[in-house]
Amino acid sequence: MPAIVPILIGTVFFAFGLIMALSDPKRLLEYDRRTGYAIYSRIKERGGSEEEALAAARRFYRLFGLIFATIGLVACGVDAAMLIAH
Numbered sequence: 001m002p003a004i005v006p007i008l009i010g011t012v013f014f015a016f017g018l019i020m021a022l023s024d025p026k027r028l029l030e031y032d033r034r035t036g037y038a039i040y041s042r043i044k045e046r047g048g049s050e051e052e053a054l055a056a057a058r059r060f061y062r063l064f065g066l067i068f069a070t071i072g073l074v075a076c077g078v079d080a081a082m083l084i085a086h
């Protein structure tokens with residue numbers, strides 16, 4: 001495996017995380033039927049407003065996206081350090 005591939009994988013994780021963290025939650029809810037949608041629907045069932053449910057979904061997607069971005073950033077840093085060391 002070429003030495004650049006692990007850095008590319010980390011970059012993809014980072015980009016995916018940023019896209020998820022910065023995307024509109026309504027758009028993400030169209031594709032998600034498990035995690036964010038479950039949070040959204042649970043708040044709606046409890047009598048919460050649309051804004052409350054979207055805000056909760058937005059917080060989840062931001063946290064989830066930032067976790068992915070962090071993993072990608074750490075992976076890129078570790079892989080770059082390994083390339084420099086060798």
